[in-house]
Amino acid sequence: xxxxxxxxxxxxxxxxxxxxxxxxxxxxxxxxxxxxxxxxxxxxxxxxxxxxxxxxxxxxxxxxxxxxxxxxxxxxxxxxxxxxxxxxxxxxxxxxxxxxxxxxxxxxxxxxxxxxxxxxxxxxxxxxxxxxxxxxxxxxxxxxxxxxxxxxxxxxxxxxxxxxxxxxxxxxxxxxxxxxxxxxxxxxxxxxxxxxxxxxxxxxxxxxxxxxxxxxxxxxxxxxxxxxxxxxxxxxxxxxxxxxxxxxxxxxxxxxxx
Amino acid sequence: xxxxxxxxxxxxxxxxxxxxxxxxxxxxxxxxxxxxxxxxxxxxxxxxxxxxxxxxxxxxxxxxxxxxxxxxxxxxxxxxxxxxxxxxxxxxxxxxxxxxxxxxxxxxxxxxxxxxxxxxxxxxxxxxxxxxxxxxxxxxxxxxxxxxxxxxxxxxxxxxxxxxxxxxxxxxxxxxxxxxxxxxxxxxxxxxxxxxxxxxxxxxxxxxxxxxxxxxxxxxxxxxxxxxxxxxxxxxxxxxxxxxxxxxxxxxxxxxxxxxxxxxxxxxxxxxxxxxxx
Ligand SMILES: Nc1ncnc2c1ncn2[C@@H]1O[C@H](COP(=O)(O)OP(=O)(O)O)[C@@H](O)[C@H]1O
Ligand SMILES: [Mg+2]
Numbered sequence: 194x195x196x197x198x199x200x201x202x203x204x205x206x207x208x209x210x211x212x213x214x215x216x217x218x219x220x221x222x223x224x225x226x227x228x229x230x231x232x233x234x235x236x237x238x239x240x241x242x243x244x245x246x247x248x249x250x251x252x253x254x255x256x257x258x259x260x261x262x263x264x265x266x267x268x269x270x271x272x273x274x275x276x277x278x279x280x281x282x283x284x285x286x287x288x289x290x291x292x293x294x295x296x297x298x299x300x301x302x303x304x305x306x307x308x309x310x311x312x313x314x315x316x317x318x319x320x321x322x323x324x325x326x327x328x329x330x331x332x333x334x335x336x337x338x339x340x341x342x343x344x345x346x347x348x349x350x351x352x353x354x355x356x357x358x359x360x361x362x363x364x365x366x367x368x369x370x371x372x373x374x375x376x377x378x379x380x381x382x383x384x385x386x387x388x389x390x391x392x393x394x395x396x397x398x399x400x401x402x403x404x405x406x407x408x409x410x411x412x413x414x415x416x417x418x419x420x421x422x423x424x425x426x427x428x429x430x431x432x433x434x435x436x437x438x439x440x441x442x443x444x445x446x447x448x449x450x451x
Numbered sequence: 452x453x454x455x456x457x458x459x460x461x462x463x464x465x466x467x468x469x470x471x472x473x474x475x476x477x478x479x480x481x482x483x484x485x486x487x488x489x490x491x492x493x494x495x496x497x498x499x500x501x502x503x504x505x506x507x508x509x510x511x512x513x514x515x516x517x518x519x520x521x522x523x524x525x526x527x528x529x530x531x532x533x534x535x536x537x538x539x540x541x542x543x544x545x546x547x548x549x550x551x552x553x554x555x556x557x558x559x560x561x562x563x564x565x566x567x568x569x570x571x572x573x574x575x576x577x578x579x580x581x582x583x584x585x586x587x588x589x590x591x592x593x594x595x596x597x598x599x600x601x602x603x604x605x606x607x608x609x610x611x612x613x614x615x616x617x618x619x620x621x622x623x624x625x626x627x628x629x630x631x632x633x634x635x636x637x638x639x640x641x642x643x644x645x646x647x648x649x650x651x652x653x654x655x656x657x658x659x660x661x662x663x664x665x666x667x668x669x670x671x672x673x674x675x676x677x678x679x680x681x682x683x684x685x686x687x688x689x690x691x692x693x694x695x696x697x698x699x700x701x702x703x704x705x706x707x708x709x710x711x712x713x714x715x716x717x718x719x720x721x722x723x724x725x726x727x728x729x
Binding site: 302 | 621
């Protein structure tokens with residue numbers, strides 16, 4: 194089920210952005226962004242280029258400090274430790290094999306070699322790269338690299354997954370496939386996600402709620418629920434609710450760009 | 452691959468393979484033969500005397516005649532080069548890590564590294580000799596001073612230029628400072644370090660030879676190649692002088708060659724620039 198209204202303050206919230214604002218060198222990029230993400234939600238963020246989508250994710254990840262407001266991590270075990278970030282580019286270490294790249298977060302956390310490799314292998318298999326374990330990033334296609342990046346983000350068993358235009362650089366076919374795979378992974382692992390995209394179709398396909406950011410200084414202009422439920426598959430793209438939401442989000446996006 | 456259905460292309464690719472085989476050994480040999488021929492030709496045509504340009508066979512003769520002096524000289528120079536080079540690699544790495552460890556260290560120390568670099572070795576050498584005396588110690592220090600800077604400059608730049616997204620990645624997973632240095636900055640700096648190493652390797656014999664000419668001493672077994680050159684030139688042994696130049700060339704070639712192979716071995720698996728080379 195999908196919860197409505199971004200400003201609703203429910204006790205079970207996973208992350209709550211409260212009046213979040215960010216300025217770089219005095220120039221206000223984000224203003225008064227308030228958003229509650231419930232456990233299990235997939236919140237898609239879409240907006241004009243340069244409006245501050247990446248900055249928003251980095252604020253949540255703690256990579257950038259807010260100039261106003263705050264990011265609260267909900268009651269329960271969820272703190273920033275159980276958070277993963279998938280960057281726009283695959284952001285792999287070129288000198289490590291696929292296996293070592295995927296195992297990196299565990300290595301940083303101090304897991305013993307045997308344990309982290311076993312775990313990394315499981316996640317590599319889940320993204321269908323079992324044959325590429327020993328390859329280096331330069332030997333991989335763009336799609337394979339993103340799969341490695343996704344597998345790496347899964348190794349820490351994240352409660353909250355942040356994705357910044359993860360498949361934006363890929364061709365549409367590969368992107369659709371990867372989106373379907375991502376949702377399949379979610380069925381198994383049940384993380385919550387906040388993701389940025391510039392594709393309306395991708396936003397609606399993945400999200401339970403789509404946030405449309407307005408032009409700068411950006412704020413939440415629209416919050417649109419996507420009542421499609423999970424699991425979803427390629428057949429979902431043919432459902433009328435899907436098509437309707439694509440139209441709604443497209444209109445919302447046009448309205449903020451004027 | 453030669454495809455049966457396309458004889459024309461198969462033929463050209465066979466020709467190309469043949470040409471590639473030529474490129475490794477054939478072309479250099481051919482050019483070498485041409486140079487030798489025009490060398491002899493020039494001497495005959497313009498009547499160049501031996502004390503200006505000796506013919507190649509006289510150089511070989513002189514090389515064989517003076518082989519003991521040349522060999523011990525070359526060994527001396529190679530030794531000074533190697534020690535100076537290794538010290539500058541070790542010292543360069545330590546200083547680079549220090550420089551990259553904090554903005555404060557970089558801004559405070561780097562200007563002085565630059566200052567050291569800007570001071571010509573010709574001016575520094577007498578001071579070095581004043582402190583370390585004539586002989587191997589001074590020659591090694593002079594070699595060190597010559598190849599230290601390229602290593603520090605390149606490695607420091609490499610350590611400081613880690614990709615911003617990769618740094619964010621390490622932050623997201625709460626990496627500690629040493630983890631970031633060891634697993635991100637250091638491997639990322641390797642190609643830069645190798646570049647510094649190659650420049651230093653090319654400079655090393657020059658440093659050692661120059662050190663020889665100002666701090667070298669003794670004769671026979673104690674003299675480095677630079678000192679040998681001084682003696683030959685004073686004695687007007689021109690063919691032997693050319694042979695000494697050739698010996699110095701071999702040392703330089705070995706140094707650069709070894710570093711190139713080392714760089715390839717370390718980097719070829721993941722670094723594109725080292726994947727396709729030779
Ligand atoms: N570290 C930074 N310093 C200064 N300005 C920044 C920084 N990061 C982002 N910006 C600026 O903030 C704005 C929003 O950037 P970003 O969040 O990357 O936008 P988006 O991801 O929506 O395209 C841009 O104008 C960008 O130049
Ligand atoms: Mg962005």
